[in-house]
Amino acid sequence: MLISRRHFLKGTLSGTAAGAAAALVGPGLLTRTAEAEVTAEGVWKTAGSHWGAMNALVKGGRVAEIKPFDVDRYPTEMLKGIKGLIYNPSRIRYPMVRLEWLKNRHKGDRTTRGDNRFVRLTWDAALDLFHEELERVQREHGPSGLYAGATGWRQTGQVHSCGNHMQRAVGMHGNFVKKVGDYSTGAGQVILPYVLGSTEVYSQGTSWPLILENSKTVVLWGNDLYKNLQVGWNCETHESYAYLEKLKEKIEDGSIRVISVDPVRTKTQNYLGCEQRYVNPMTDVAFMLGIAHTLYNEDLHDPDFIKAYALGFDDFIDYVQGEGDDGEEKTPEWAADICGVEADEIREFARLLAGDRTQLLFGWAIQRQQHGEQPYWMGAVIASMLGQIGLPGGGISYGHHYSSIGVPSSGASAPGAYPRNVDAGKKPEHDNDDFKGASSTIPVARWIDAILNPGETIQYNGSEVTFPDIRMCVFSGCNPWHHHQDHNRMKKAFHNLESVVTIDYSWNATCRFSDLVLPACTQFERNDLDIYGTYSNRGLVAMHKLVDPVFHSRSDFDIFTDLCRRFGRDEEYRRGLDEMGWVEKLYNECREANKDFKPATGGHDTDPGMPSFKSFWEAGYVDFGRGENWVRHADFRKAPEVSALGTPSGFIEISSRKIGRFDYDDCRSHPTWMEKAERSHGGPNSERFPLWLQSVHPDKRLHSQMCESEEWRATYTVQGREPLYIGPDDAEKRGIKDGDLVRVFNDRGQLLAGAVVSDNFPEGVVRLQEGAWYGPVGPEIGALDTYGDPNTLTLDVGTSKLAQAPSANTCVVEIERFDGEAPAVTSFGGPEEVAL
Ligand SMILES: Nc1nc2c(c(=O)[nH]1)N[C@H]1C(S)=C(S)[C@@H](COP(=O)(O)OP(=O)(O)OC[C@H]3O[C@@H](n4cnc5c(=O)[nH]c(N)nc54)[C@H](O)[C@@H]3O)O[C@H]1N2
Ligand SMILES: Nc1nc2c(c(=O)[nH]1)N[C@H]1C(S)=C(S)[C@@H](COP(=O)(O)OP(=O)(O)OC[C@H]3O[C@@H](n4cnc5c(=O)[nH]c(N)nc54)[C@H](O)[C@@H]3O)O[C@H]1N2
Numbered sequence: 038m039l040i041s042r043r044h045f046l047k048g049t050l051s052g053t054a055a056g057a058a059a060a061l062v063g064p065g066l067l068t069r070t071a072e073a074e075v076t077a078e079g080v081w082k083t084a085g086s087h088w089g090a091m092n093a094l095v096k097g098g099r100v101a102e103i104k105p106f107d108v109d110r111y112p113t114e115m116l117k118g119i120k121g122l123i124y125n126p127s128r129i130r131y132p133m134v135r136l137e138w139l140k141n142r143h144k145g146d147r148t149t150r151g152d153n154r155f156v157r158l159t160w161d162a163a164l165d166l167f168h169e170e171l172e173r174v175q176r177e178h179g180p181s182g183l184y185a186g187a188t189g190w191r192q193t194g195q196v197h198s199c200g201n202h203m204q205r206a207v208g209m210h211g212n213f214v215k216k217v218g219d220y221s222t223g224a225g226q227v228i229l230p231y232v233l234g235s236t237e238v239y240s241q242g243t244s245w246p247l248i249l250e251n252s253k254t255v256v257l258w259g260n261d262l263y264k265n266l267q268v269g270w271n272c273e274t275h276e277s278y279a280y281l282e283k284l285k286e287k288i289e290d291g292s293i294r295v296i297s298v299d300p301v302r303t304k305t306q307n308y309l310g311c312e313q314r315y316v317n318p319m320t321d322v323a324f325m326l327g328i329a330h331t332l333y334n335e336d337l338h339d340p341d342f343i344k345a346y347a348l349g350f351d352d353f354i355d356y357v358q359g360e361g362d363d364g365e366e367k368t369p370e371w372a373a374d375i376c377g378v379e380a381d382e383i384r385e386f387a388r389l390l391a392g393d394r395t396q397l398l399f400g401w402a403i404q405r406q407q408h409g410e411q412p413y414w415m416g417a418v419i420a421s422m423l424g425q426i427g428l429p430g431g432g433i434s435y436g437h438h439y440s441s442i443g444v445p446s447s448g449a450s451a452p453g454a455y456p457r458n459v460d461a462g463k464k465p466e467h468d469n470d471d472f473k474g475a476s477s478t479i480p481v482a483r484w485i486d487a488i489l490n491p492g493e494t495i496q497y498n499g500s501e502v503t504f505p506d507i508r509m510c511v512f513s514g515c516n517p518w519h520h521h522q523d524h525n526r527m528k529k530a531f532h533n534l535e536s537v538v539t540i541d542y543s544w545n546a547t548c549r550f551s552d553l554v555l556p557a558c559t560q561f562e563r564n565d566l567d568i569y570g571t572y573s574n575r576g577l578v579a580m581h582k583l584v585d586p587v588f589h590s591r592s593d594f595d596i597f598t599d600l601c602r603r604f605g606r607d608e609e610y611r612r613g614l615d616e617m618g619w620v621e622k623l624y625n626e627c628r629e630a631n632k633d634f635k636p637a638t639g640g641h642d643t644d645p646g647m648p649s650f651k652s653f654w655e656a657g658y659v660d661f662g663r664g665e666n667w668v669r670h671a672d673f674r675k676a677p678e679v680s681a682l683g684t685p686s687g688f689i690e691i692s693s694r695k696i697g698r699f700d701y702d703d704c705r706s707h708p709t710w711m712e713k714a715e716r717s718h719g720g721p722n723s724e725r726f727p728l729w730l731q732s733v734h735p736d737k738r739l740h741s742q743m744c745e746s747e748e749w750r751a752t753y754t755v756q757g758r759e760p761l762y763i764g765p766d767d768a769e770k771r772g773i774k775d776g777d778l779v780r781v782f783n784d785r786g787q788l789l790a791g792a793v794v795s796d797n798f799p800e801g802v803v804r805l806q807e808g809a810w811y812g813p814v815g816p817e818i819g820a821l822d823t824y825g826d827p828n829t830l831t832l833d834v835g836t837s838k839l840a841q842a843p844s845a846n847t848c849v850v851e852i853e854r855f856d857g858e859a860p861a862v863t864s865f866g867g868p869e870e871v872a873l
């Protein structure tokens with residue numbers, strides 16, 4: 038029996054608990070913010086999200102209107118997609134189990150996984166199945182059979198942080214395989230501690246006002262910050278945009294030169310009106326070696342800085358001068374052949390960098406490619422040669438495009454989060470830590486390798502990792518069927534899995550490839566609190582529950598409390614508190630930690646200390662004020678012995694003995710140019726697949742979140758498909774016009790997308806934004822993706838033996854116009870619901 042989805046949508050979404058929502062808020066929500074009040078039209082409440090905080094009008098039990106938060110001067114357009122995130126045909130309505138798995142459990146046919154045929158369950162039945170399967174795997178395979186280490190962009194809110202809930206509950210039941218690293222900065226966070234002593238990528242950076250005041254040249258290296266600052270890890274304040282506005286003025290009045298080193302003319306560049314330095318994709322290291330050669334041979338580098346603050350320059354410069362193992366001098370002419378920038382232009386660029394105060398601002402995409410460690414290391418070497426590390430408006434940053442880095446930190450204590458681990462002194466139900474000789478932690482991007490090759494040993498950051506024999510996966514707050522590379526390879530790996538459980542609020546491709554799916558609610562359907570501004574830590578936002586959970590969805594807190602009840606530990610799980618108990622507890626702990634905190638500037642609620650929980654909850658916001666300006670590495674520059682870096686030597690390591698001792702062929706003892714497995718512009722495989730596919734972060738989504746928002750998606754799709762950006766010459770050569778459907782393919786996969794012909798893209802460079810919902814025509818390996826997820830095509834290899842990080846941006850493809858009858862998009866609208 039097929040149940041009509043439209044029928045359910047109509048039946049359940051209208052008229053949900055209208056009165057209940059109003060009663061919950063009560064009259065207390067009247068606040069100083071004029072918006073947040075009960076009016077004739079409904080009630081205004083405060084909410085938070087990665088896209089920023091907001092005020093929401095709730096009317097008749099439905100969210101009727103979203104307005105930006107009062108203090109957000111640069112709200113993102115993506116707020117227009119919020120309503121459609123709550124109400125859309127892809128919301129998961131009920132707990133669902135895959136038909137084949139319900140019949141035959143782990144012994145069933147796994148090759149049908151992905152056929153999207155599911156049976157509806159009650160919550161009790163679903164949680165019983167989940168519990169039984171955890172029991173079976175712990176008994177039959179032990180902790181090495183279970184992977185629950187997944188990583189991802191769960192919604193905002195410190196109480197409901199869903200990865201924590203999943204890991205705490207599953208961990209109270211038994212041990213499991215965990216992960217190290219992430220997809221964002223996998224290579225950067227491993228290489229930079231050897232070079233600069235910290236991950237750098239997740240560190241506060243030099244304050245924007247000091248950059249604006251002191252820099253004469255700002256280099257945006259593979260960095261589209263105007264696009265990427267729209268979202269933040271916590272509730273984003275968008276304060277960075279005030280500084281970008283000033284930067285634009287300074288470009289206009291000629292006091293700062295900004296250059297974007299990028300193969301693409303970016304959104305940032307178009308906004309700022311700054312210059313572009315084109316470089317062939319994935320060849321920045323060659324370009325930088327040419328720059329280093331010029332700086333050295335034209336005596337433009339700073340030998341005093343290097344002598345005082347850095348080690349290993351001689352080995353590196355031997356390599357540059359052609360006295361290394363490869364015997365090749367890294368002249369600008371040598372570099373030009375690889376990076377596509379003329380030798381004289383490389384020289385000029387080097388002179389410009391050395392000419393005055395220069396701030397390098399690196400993005401993260403250039404380390405999300407094969408040998409991604411190298412451009413980051415090489416960037417630090419260039420910055421050391423310029424000798425401006427630790428000066429205001431000089432040196433290098435690896436984070437100004439991310440979550441308000443560069444906006445001064447308030448200095449207040451941030452609130453804690455719901456605990457991720459089993460409480461101290463307590464043991465899991467299955468107190469077994471026998472991983473059968475395998476590693477209990479694996480590099481995050483190598484989990485598919487592990488499933489395909491159990492027992493295999495790989496190198497990782499100076500040690501050996503032996504892959505566990507994973508039989509079951511649990512995913513919550515992440516969408517691996519968007520975030521991981523090479524979906525057809527993933528399909529093969531998933532044939533080895535006995536069971537997959539996913540907890541999500543939207544029926545994305547990860548649900549399609551699961552056996553058991555549990556519907557969580559969105560952040561707009563529960564109470565919570567979160568930090569306002571991630572690195573700036575500007576304040577706290579009250580995240581009021583706007584509406585009741587839609588359909589049968591529940592909060593992660595409730596779902597996992599109920600799972601723990603099945604082994605008698607629900608009270609321990611929630612520590613005797615309910616949702617509001619936790620919100621209040623986290624607030625009061627934060628208030629206690631800030632009792633002596635004095636804001637540097639502003640902060641109307643914090644002096645003398647934070648208000649009571651009740652006042653905070655009613656007002657919707659506590660402001661910690663604006664922090665003091667700060668210069669990254671200034672203390673190291675002032676006193677390198679006292680404020681030594683966290684590197685093995687305490688100095689900047691231009692060459693690393695420690696890495697040298699690992700003896701890796703793909704990460705040597707100093708930054709090195711290495712050819713990629715595949716590369717456009719004359720590189721390997723470019724004859725068959727001449728186009729580089731970059732899969733940058735989406736302008737109108739947060740990864741895959743909001744792709745399901747229908748009206749919003751319609752503002753950017755082409756014939757209902759994800760846009761494929763291509764330059765006019767490449768389009769013309771293939772007979773492709775703007776708005777055409779195209780087939781994008783390589784040896785790993787194929788997909789349909791809609792062509793957008795744009796001057797922003799040079800020859801040989803095309804773009805599909807990550808997070809487009811995978812919609813294969815069927816479960817078979819190689820099946821056409823009907824919507825346009827770039828990870829249908831990307832390469833699944835580690836960056837190197839050092840970091841084993843994802844290499845999504847190492848990918849070449851060919852494209853043709855699609856003239857046949859196009860299959861319908863299968864990505865959206867949920868499962869095919871069948872009866873037993
Ligand atoms: N080709 C390519 N691939 C990439 C990248 C790239 O540049 N190119 N970038 C990589 C990077 S940097 C990242 S960070 C990853 C992002 O990968 P993910 O973090 O997996 O991406 P999201 O789309 O944010 O997925 C979050 C999922 O969690 C669900 N979710 C959100 N909140 C909750 C909640 O409260 N409870 C539950 N149960 N579920 C919730 C959402 O519905 C969504 O399905 O992608 C990586 N993949
Ligand atoms: N709107 C929006 N913002 C986001 C996110 C989102 O999903 N949506 N996600 C957030 C997350 S989790 C992360 S990790 C960050 C990601 O931040 P990044 O990884 O820095 O962002 P991307 O947009 O993937 O790429 C940035 C720029 O790098 C350029 N680039 C790519 N390869 C090369 C190369 O080989 N050489 C050079 N010189 N340039 C290159 C691209 O053309 C692009 O302009 O963004 C965060 N911000």
Ligand SMILES: [Mo]
Nearest residue numbers: 219220221222
């Ligand atoms: Mo990321």
